[in-house]
Amino acid sequence: MKALRYHARRPRGKTQIAATKACDTAADLALAYTPGVATPCRAIHRHPDSVYRYTNKGNLVAIVSNGTAVLGLGNLGPLAAKPVMEGKSLLFKRLADIDAFDLELDVVHPEELVRIVTALAPTFGGINLEDIKAPECFEVEEALRDALPIPVFHDDQHGTAIVVGAALLNGLDIQGKAIGNVRVVIAGAGAAGIACAAMLSVLGVGRERIVLVDSRGVVHAARTDLNRYKRRFATQSTAQTLADALRGADIFIGVSGPGTVTADMLSSMAERPLVFALANPEPEVSYDVVMRARPDAIFASGRSDYPNQVNNVLAFPSLFRGALDVRATRIDEEMKLAACRAIATLARASTSFGRDHIIPLPLDSEVLPHVSAAVAGAAMRTGVASRPVRDLTAYSEAVATRVRLSREEPARYTAEPEACLG
Numbered sequence: 001m002k003a004l005r006y007h008a009r010r011p012r013g014k015t016q017i018a019a020t021k022a023c024d025t026a027a028d029l030a031l032a033y034t035p036g037v038a039t040p041c042r043a044i045h046r047h048p049d050s051v052y053r054y055t056n057k058g059n060l061v062a063i064v065s066n067g068t069a070v071l072g073l074g075n076l077g078p079l080a081a082k083p084v085m086e087g088k089s090l091l092f093k094r095l096a097d098i099d100a101f102d103l104e105l106d107v108v109h110p111e112e113l114v115r116i117v118t119a120l121a122p123t124f125g126g127i128n129l130e131d132i133k134a135p136e137c138f139e140v141e142e143a144l145r146d147a148l149p150i151p152v153f154h155d156d157q158h159g160t161a162i163v164v165g166a167a168l169l170n171g172l173d174i175q176g177k178a179i180g181n182v183r184v185v186i187a188g189a190g191a192a193g194i195a196c197a198a199m200l201s202v203l204g205v206g207r208e209r210i211v212l213v214d215s216r217g218v219v220h221a222a223r224t225d226l227n228r229y230k231r232r233f234a235t236q237s238t239a240q241t242l243a244d245a246l247r248g249a250d251i252f253i254g255v256s257g258p259g260t261v262t263a264d265m266l267s268s269m270a271e272r273p274l275v276f277a278l279a280n281p282e283p284e285v286s287y288d289v290v291m292r293a294r295p296d297a298i299f300a301s302g303r304s305d306y307p308n309q310v311n312n313v314l315a316f317p318s319l320f321r322g323a324l325d326v327r328a329t330r331i332d333e334e335m336k337l338a339a340c341r342a343i344a345t346l347a348r349a350s351t352s353f354g355r356d357h358i359i360p361l362p363l364d365s366e367v368l369p370h371v372s373a374a375v376a377g378a379a380m381r382t383g384v385a386s387r388p389v390r391d392l393t394a395y396s397e398a399v400a401t402r403v404r405l406s407r408e409e410p411a412r413y414t415a416e417p418e419a420c421l422g
Contacts, residue, residue, distance in 0.1 A: 061092060062102075063089060065104055065130040069190070078104035081131055110140045121148050141153075150330075159312035162339050164276060166347070167308060167358050175273075179203060179204040184253065185245045187252070187256040188254065189212045190255070194230065196255065197212060199340065211239060220234055243262075252273065254276065255278050260279075274297065287299055307356035314362060317368065318367055321399060323375060327385065332378075332384055343359060346366055347360050369396040
């Protein structure tokens with residue numbers, strides 16, 4: 001298979017560690033290691049914050065997973081999760097010039113996962129949680145956010161929700177619908193589904209207008225099997241099934257599995273619907289079925305061969321770039337909302353904006369400077385930025401230059417846009 005040949009090509013896998021300082025002479029060695037390294041060690045011991053000046057901590061993210069919910073494949077365990085985590089590392093570096101180190105942990109219990117990550121945290125400037133099954137992922141993220149003074153972000157939740165929110169804002173505008181009046185059905189009540197529900201409620205969809213559906217049917221208040229995260233969005237609706245819930249709905253968001261939506265279900269939706277079938281690799285319903293059943297719909301999926309690919313790479317690299325550069329102590333709701341709105345705004349500025357282009361393309365080079373500046377600005381407004389940016393416009397330009405030079409002209413590459421930072 002092409003994918004196996006790609007990963008097996010030497011050097012194996014998708015990442016490696018590269019030196020950033022010369023170590024060619026005895027003098028270099030004396031600076032890089034003993035005795036010279038003792039000087040920054042003492043400086044950091046006296047002033048802990050200087051670790052960001054003398055080490056790579058401020059540009060280093062841990063990608064942490066136990067492999068219990070791997071990218072549409074389920075519980076594969078930590079070893080088989082490694083290709084996904086290496087892929088995430090590649091995207092961090094390629095799209096945002098962030099160094100990322102994948103940590104696949106053979107741990108199941110949330111408390112133990114939190115303990116290990118907390119112990120490892122001094123190494124890193126941020127923590128990206130990945131492919132941890134629900135509801136444990138919620139518990140782990142909450143505990144780490146409370147315990148650590150660095151950004152903690154569960155991409156399966158919030159990365160998905162940010163990009164879905166951006167696509168929904170623009171899709172509703174094109175369809176001529178007000179966000180406060182629409183009814184939303186979300187198939188899948190795990191990490192992504194619950195985070196999408198939370199994002200949409202922040203954007204203006206009333207909770208009473210959001211219906212979650214899991215493998216047992218509609219998440220309604222009468223059920224006794226709900227965890228506290230699902231119960232936040234339990235409905236009073238009399239609908240029992242996905243088909244019931246979709247009657248008259250304006251928006252379908254699928255983060256579940258393939259083949260769960262039929263043409264008849266689509267036909268029962270309100271006029272000019274949004275259909276976001278995001279299951280990977282096979283969506284809940286195909287583009288062709290949607291276009292035959294509902295030619296008035298706007299369709300989005302997680303696939304690159306259909307219009308409107310909802311891809312988390314539009315969010316997490318830029319979000320972390322902005323958070324790291326202002327040395328944010330956490331990623332708060334305002335930062336996530338700023339990323340969502342910035343992605344939506346960027347798509348609107350494109351000459352191709354329309355039904356088949358409601359969000360930017362995943363590798364659009366304008367995403368990073370635009371979104372990271374919005375995130376940095378939000379962090380400063382909410383007071384979580386410990387190193388504010390002086391000029392957001394100059395910062396945005398510096399970020400774009402930084403990433404370009406890191407790819408194209410490494411000899412001219414500078415470690416960070418110092419001129420724009422406080």
